[in-house]
Amino acid sequence: MLKALCYFCLSTLTFTQLASASEHEQNSANIVVKPFSAEYTILHKSSVVGTGVRELKNIDNGLIEYSYQTDIEWLIFSDSRKETSTVALKNNQVIPTQYHYERSGTGRDKEYQWRYDTENNKAFDMIKEREKTIDFPINIQDKLSYHLQNRINLLKNPTQKHFVYPVISTSGKIKNYVYQYDGEEDIMLPYGLVKTIKLKREVVEKNRITYAWFAPELDYLMVKLYQAKSGVEQFEAQLSKVSIDGQPVTK
Numbered sequence: 024m025l026k027a028l029c030y031f032c033l034s035t036l037t038f039t040q041l042a043s044a045s046e047h048e049q050n051s052a053n054i055v056v057k058p059f060s061a062e063y064t065i066l067h068k069s070s071v072v073g074t075g076v077r078e079l080k081n082i083d084n085g086l087i088e089y090s091y092q093t094d095i096e097w098l099i100f101s102d103s104r105k106e107t108s109t110v111a112l113k114n115n116q117v118i119p120t121q122y123h124y125e126r127s128g129t130g131r132d133k134e135y136q137w138r139y140d141t142e143n144n145k146a147f148d149m150i151k152e153r154e155k156t157i158d159f160p161i162n163i164q165d166k167l168s169y170h171l172q173n174r175i176n177l178l179k180n181p182t183q184k185h186f187v188y189p190v191i192s193t194s195g196k197i198k199n200y201v202y203q204y205d206g207e208e209d210i211m212l213p214y215g216l217v218k219t220i221k222l223k224r225e226v227v228e229k230n231r232i233t234y235a236w237f238a239p240e241l242d243y244l245m246v247k248l249y250q251a252k253s254g255v256e257q258f259e260a261q262l263s264k265v266s267i268d269g270q271p272v273t274k
Contacts (some may be wrong), residue, residue, distance in 0.1 A: 054115050054178045056171065061244060061265045064213055065095060067258050072097040075260055077245075079171070086111055086120065089171050095128075102128040108167040115179055117172040122165040124193060135193040139165070146195055160189045160197070169200065170245070177220075177243035186222070200224065202235075210236060210247060213263040215274030217246055231257075241265065241272070 056079060063075040073095030080088045092105035109121040119139050126133040136149040141163055146155045164172055169188040176183060184204040191197050205223040209216060219236040220243075226232075229252070236247040246262040265272050 054175045056174060056178075056242065057267050058269070059244070059265060059267045062263045063248075063260045064263045065093065065258060065260045067097060068256060072258075073102075074263075077170075082109070087171070089167060091167060091170070100129045102126070106167045108165055108171070110168050110171065112175075115175055116162065117164060117168050117175065119163065119165040119168045119191075122167065122193075124166070137165070137191075137193070137195075139163075139191075146191070148195075155195045157191070157195060157197070159191075162189060163197070164188055164190050166190055166192065173202075174237070174243050174245070177237055181220070181239065181243070205234065208236065212246060212261045214246065214261075214265065217241070217262075217274075219246060238262075 058079050058081060060076065060078045063077070064071055065073040065075055073093055075091065075093045077091045078089070080090075082088045087110050088107060089110060090105065090107040093103070095102045104126045105124070107123045108119060111118040111120060118141060121139065122135070122137045124133070124135040134150060138147040138149055139159075140146075141159045144157055144159055146157050147153075148155070162172075169190055172188065173186065176186065186202040188200040188202075189197050190200050202222040202224045205221040207218070207220050209218050217238045217240060219238050222235050222237070224233045224235075231250065231252045234247075234249045235245055237243045238246045244262070244265065248258075248260040250257040250259075
């Protein structure tokens with residue numbers, strides 16, 4: 024349950040439909056995601072159990088630092104996690120270069136740190152000091168960078184219905200994360216009332232369903248996340264506040 028509460032993650036797009044010539048021109052333009060900080064309230068069975076923060080910063084050498092962290096207190100459990108992805112962005116494609124994950128709290132602490140050389144099919148485990156040769160798909164993502172790719176894909180083509188993200192795990196294995204369009208909704212959040220589009224991911228072998236809501240008015244920022252396993256709610260995360268380029272955005 025605690026792992027599910029901290030799952031608060033959501034995803035690289037493979038086009039499955041041809042676009043018209045005019046759409047192609049529009050979609051080929053470089054998408055810019057402005058630096059932002061978004062705060063979320065994390066709930067379990069309608070009770071607040073923690074907070075989450077998602078941030079994007081521009082750093083040296085034209086790279087982007089994309090991070091996400093959670094702090095959860097639930098009954099006798101505590102859990103703090105932080106993921107940081109350092110990525111390059113080329114022709115609207117997110118290219119992971121480094122991934123760092125840290126977890127502390129009740130139970131065993133964990134840390135993973137990988138560096139990726141996708142052009143040469145190399146992955147470096149910086150904790151265990153080992154190198155792996157991996158046949159990277161052209162649109163490979165790490166376990167956090169695909170969130171940024173998902174947002175860029177929505178900005179590029181808001182009518183896209185099917186998303187496939189090849190994601191490399193902390194063990195070096197690659198698995199496709201698949202999302203489907205699941206409609207549009209107006210939802211009330213601590214941030215306020217927003218119009219959203221909704222995506223769904225179902226992992227049949229784990230009997231788990233995840234729903235994610237994105238707000239066009241916030242350039243498709245993820246504003247809500249909900250997960251259920253075996254029909255039982257695991258957690259919900261709701262946007263509470265956001266700032267873009269250092270300026271608060273309010274309703």
